[in-house]
Amino acid sequence: MHTKKRNDLIFYSAMLAFPLLQFGIFYIAVNVNSLVMAFERYDYTTGAISFAGFGQFRQAFYFLFRSPELSAAWKNTLLLFVVSLFGDGLGVLFSYYIAKEKPLANLLKIGIVLPTLLSAIAMAVLFKYFGERAFPALFHTEEGLFSGNAVLPVLLFYHVWMGLGTSVLVLSGTMSAIPKSLSEEAELDGCTFMKEFFCITLPMIYPTLVTFLVIDIAGIFVGQMGLYHFYADDADPALFTFGYYLFREARNATLAEYPVLAAMGALFTLVAAPLALFSKKLLLRLGPSAD
Amino acid sequence: MKSFRKKIKKSAEVLPAIILFLLMAAFFLLVFFLLIWGLSVSLKSVAQFRASPIGFPEGEWHFENYFNAFKSFNVPLHGGRVEVGLLAQYGYSLLYALGGAFFATLVSCVTAYATARFPFRLGKIVYAIVVIALGLPIVGALPSQLRLMSLLGLYDSFFGIWFMQASFLGVYFLIFHAAFAGAPKDISEAAEIDGAGNLRIFLEIALPLSGKLFFTVMIIKFIGFWNDYQTPMLFLPSFPTAAYGMYYFFFDTRTTSAWPTMKIAGAILLLTPVFVVFLLFQKRLVGDLMLGGIKE
Structure with missing residues (x-):
């Protein structure tokens, strides 16, 4: 028995050695290094790195609250988050339709999942030209979808559309695992389609739903709204989200500019991390009962 | 009434x-x-x-x-001295996506197996790390990641990017974990009585039993990596993949490549391989994946 436990431990350690090493480098070290960088200053002429105190944070604050380039980013980031929640809601309802095996459910599922699996940049090319050239011809309008006030709603719609597949893929699978007997009993008791959804399905899948919501909250400052696909580095600042801004800056930054970006990232983490953890606790506590 | x-x-x-x-x-x-x-x-x-x-x-x-899109789908490197064509880009995409998908799936699967099947305390910690990391955003770590990759000599190499992608963090760990934790133990116990070791049980029993799931996750990851242009753009600049090539082609302003008809033909060229994969494995791809549990 003792030998078995020792053999198990050796095998177990061997199995976990690489994953934990990878985690140590690409999660722990990267994030600790990011935090350290936020306190550094890089001298471009000498290549020397020195301690900058909270200097980078002051600069990050200035960018976040004073820079005209980022004046719309707060509103757009928040809007993107709200729209993502709406997209999740839509995904839940579509998944329910699929899990209940309603007419053409499997065919419709393919149509919902397909855009998620296809190349985002190639789909963006098609969608942009369609919006700019085909849409005006089809609906006899002067303006296309990518001009004037239409752009932001169109980008938000595109974001929801492209993201639907992931939630439908996972949620319809989770819903299918709910015992059929529950639904049959509910039907015998006279439960309607939507009553069954609210009284049985939603409470049963609530833990998975919370995971989705928490991922949305956690990604609040990361979402790019597809801006990089459509505009590369040249999006209109009126459309900026912080996710887009951080990615664009990181791509084009010099070594001297890394620390202020790291400081900005640390500030965002400081807001998003407790928010995500608190929301998870709250959502699980307030969740419906499956009884 | x-x-x-x-x-x-x-x-x-x-x-x-x-x-x-x-x-x-x-x-x-x-x-x-x-x-x-x-x-x-x-x-x-x-x-x-x-x-x-x-x-x-x-x-x-x-x-x-x-034909014209195929010819113009080039990414210039080293200040335009070298041009990488679409065939080479497909090759880089295949290397990036196949390697990335294989290692990422394998690491998720192996970690999930070890933590689900052995009652050591570390397993619970690893599980908690995955759950916490899913909901704990670390924003703006890209500069740090770029610097660390350079420091470790992993920047701009396939080995480096595979290593970076070979993480157990993410929803697929949870999916594998649920599958291994829910699988009946009697077959592996019988094999153990017959003298099979842990490695043999894993390779000959657990892996084949989770083969379908492994394959599904790997296809989904493969498609994700095939379509990803932002990671290769940042971490693999000397090996432009087809998705990065599409990005470059889309924003390329040279006269002929600027024609919308050619850009759309380029997009169709990029979409086609994934569309074929989708048609081949459609049932598996849109089959039922479960993330968490349902309430008992």
Whole structure:
């Protein structure tokens, strides 16, 4: 028995050695290094790195609250988050339709999942030209979808559309695992389609739903709204989200500019991390009962 | 009165389902309409496209757009001294996506197996790390990641990017974990009595039993990596993948490549391999994946 436990431990350690090493480098070290960088200053002429105190944070604050380039980013980031929640809601309802095996459910599922699996940049090319050239011809309008006030709603719609597949893929699978007997009993008791959804399905899948919501909250400052696909580095600042801004800056930054970006990232983490953890606790506590 | 109530009840049953059906049908039609529209445009000349952006070309079909897109789908490297063509980009995409998908899936699977099947405390910690990391955002770590990759000599190499992608963090760990924790233990216990070691049990029993799941996750990851242009753009600049090539081609302003018909033909060239993979493995890809549990 003792030998078995020792053999198990050796095998177990061997199995976990690489994953934990990878985690140590690409999660722990990267994030600790990011935090350290936020306190550094890089001298471009000498290549020397020195301690900058909270200097980078002051600069990050200035960018976040004073820079005209980022004046719309707060509103757009928040809007993107709200729209993502709406997209999740839509995904839940579509998944329910699929899990209940309603007419053409499997065919419709393919149509919902397909855009998620296809190349985002190639789909963006098609969608942009369609919006700019085909849409005006089809609906006899002067303006296309990518001009004037239409752009932001169109980008938000595109974001929801492209993201639907992931939630439908996972949620319809989770819903299918709910015992059929529950639904049959509910039907015998006279439960309607939507009553069954609210009284049985939603409470049963609530833990998975919370995971989705928490991922949305956690990604609040990361979402790019597809801006990089459509505009590369040249999006209109009126459309900026912080996710887009951080990615664009990181791509084009010099070594001297890394620390202020790291400081900005640390500030965002400081807001998003407790928010995500608190929301998870709250959502699980307030969740419906499956009884 | 009774029949009126019945009617109300019937419509309460049917109406939400009809609304959902119509919404889903709209999304379904939109994606296929967009793809067919793209296909029609890719066969038009610029003049035909300007005259009529909707519908298949009247008159001649311009298949040469594909040939021209294929020829122009180049990414310049080293200040334009070297040009990487589409075939090489497909090769880099295949290397990046196959290697990345294989290692990422294997690491998730191995970690999930070890933590689900052995009762050591570290397993619980690893599980908690995954759950916490899913909901704990670390924002703006890209500069740090770039610097660390350079420091470790992993920047701009396939080995480096595979290593970076070979993480157990993420939802697929949870999916594998649920599968291993829920699998019956009697077969592995019988094998153990017959003298099979841990490695043999894993390779000959656990892996084949989770083979379908492994394959599904790997295909999904493969497609994700195939389509990803942002990671190779940042971490693999000397090996432009086809998705990065598409990004470059889309924003390329050289005269011929700037024609919308050619850009759309380029997009179709990039979409086709994934579309074929999707058709081949459609049942598996849109099959049922479970993230967490359901309430008992």
